[in-house]
Amino acid sequence: MRRAALELRESELRYRGVVDHVREVVFQTDAAGRWTFLNPAWSELTGFSAAESIGEPFAAFVHPDDRQLNCRCARGSSSTGKTGWPASPGC
DSSP states (O other), X not given: XXXXXXXXXXXXXXXXXXXXXOSSOOEEEOTTSBEEEEOHHHHHHHSXXXXXXXXXXXXXXXXXXXXXXXXXXXXXXXXXXXXXXXOOTTO
């Protein structure tokens, strides 16, 4: 059991290293479309800190001209069978 815990910890550290250093935004949202995780690339690319953005709806960071399409994509499409957020604040 001890070895498994050590291997898990090492795997988590490798994953964290990738997520923290990749130059693309890695994110996670809750069922309502609010940010729950943003990697450091978020701040570098947007100028917003992750701390101030966590808990905010993703749509608040999308240009108004692009919100409808982004919200539709986030909710998913019945034609693709994908599921997404039932509704996101700002959509």
